[in-house]
C-alpha cells in the first residue's frame with residue numbers, strides 16, 4: 001500500500017490525512033502537541049471550504065455543529081452597515097472542527113506528542129506544520145521567513161447570556177477592527193486586531209487593553225468585552241510567495257505553504273481546499289502545485305489588500321467609498337474566492353477503496 005507521512009495535525013494536516021486515507025493510502029499524522037486540538041477560538045468556514053469538507057464527506061457534520069449566520073457584514077465605527085456579506089458561512093469552534101476532521105482519520109494513524117525533526121521514509125511527505133514549518137525549512141531552505149504584518153489580534157469565546165441578540169459583524173474603525181459573531185450552544189466568538197510592534201504584550205492585561213481600545217464602540221462590543229474573562233493574543237504574520245508547493249515527493253499545505261492575514265477569513269478555508277486537492281492528485285504532485293499555488297497566493301494577496309484597507313489611515317474616506325459601492329458589488333468581488341469547486345468528480349470520500357496500491 002502507498003504510504004504518506006503528514007507533519008502537523010492542525011486543520012490542514014488532519015484534512016489531508018482524512019482525504020489520503022479515503023483514497024486508500026496508509027497515513028501517519030505526527031503532531032507535536034500531546035493532543036489533536038486547537039486554541040479556544042472560533043473560525044469562519046466559507047462556502048468554498050464547506051465544499052472541500054463535502055468532498056471528504058464531512059460538510060454536513062460541520063454545518064450541524066456550527067452556527068449558520070444568515071445576516072451580517074461590515075460596519076463603520078458608529079455601527080452603520082457598510083456592506084452585507086452573503087454566501088454560505090459556518091461559524092464553528094476550532095476544537096469542534098478538529099473533532100470532525102479527527103473522526104475521519106483512523107486512530108492507528110495518529111501520532112500525538114511527536115515532533116518531527118528528521119523525515120521518515122514514505123511515498124509522500126506532507127508539510128502541514130504551519131507558519132514556522134520544519135518541512136519547509138528543510139526542503140525550501142531558500143524560502144523567505146514569515147513577515148510580521150504590523151498587526152496583532154485577540155480572540156475570545158464567551159457565553160452569550162445577558163447580551164442582547166445581534167447580527168454578526170466586523171466593525172472597522174481607524175486602524176483597528178472588532179468582529180463579533182454568535183456561535184452555537186449560547187456562545188459568542190469575538191476578535192479584534194490593531195497595529196502594534198511584534199512581540200509586545202499589554203502591561204495591564206489583554207482584556208483591560210481591549211476594553212480601553214474599544215470603549216465607546218457600537219453594541220454589542222462593550223458588553224461582549226465586559227462579559228469576556230480572557231483574550232488570547234497572536235501577532236499576525238504572512239508568508240511571502242513560494243515558487244512551488246512541491247519538491248520531489250514533498251508537498252506543503254495550509255499555512256506551511258501560504259500563511260495569510262485573517263482579513264478574508266480564508267487561511268483555514270484554503271488549507272481545506274489544499275487538503276482535498278492533494279488527496280485527489282497525490283500521484284501527480286506537479287498537478288497539485290498547478291491547481292493550488294496561483295489561487296491560494298492570489299487570495300493571500302487580496303487578504304493583505306483588505307488588511308491595508310482596514311488598518312490604513314483615512315477611515316472616513318474608505319467608509320464613504322464603501323457606502324457608495326452598488327449593492328452586491330462587494331459580494332460579487334468575492335465570487336471567485338467563494339465559488340471554488342474540488343477538482344475531478346469532487347468526491348474524495350468513497351465507499352470502495354479500490355485505488356491501485
Ligand SMILES: Cc1cc2nc3c(=O)[nH]c(=O)nc-3n(C[C@H](O)[C@H](O)[C@H](O)COP(=O)(O)OP(=O)(O)OC[C@H]3O[C@@H](n4cnc5c(N)ncnc54)[C@H](O)[C@@H]3O)c2cc1C
Nearest residue numbers: 008010011012032044116129130254255262265267268269
Ligand atoms: C486571528 C486569526 C483569525 C483567523 N480566522 C480565520 C477564519 O475565520 N477562517 C479561516 O479560514 N482562517 C482563519 N485564520 C487562519 C487559520 O487559523 C489558519 O490558516 C489555519 O489554522 C492553518 O492551519 P494549518 O493546519 O495549516 O496550520 P496550524 O493550525 O498552524 O497547524 C500546524 C500544526 O503543526 C504542528 N507542528 C508544527 N511543527 C511540527 C513538527 N515539527 N512536528 C509535528 N507537529 C508540528 C503544530 O503543533 C500545529 O498543530 C485565522 C488566523 C488568525 C491568526
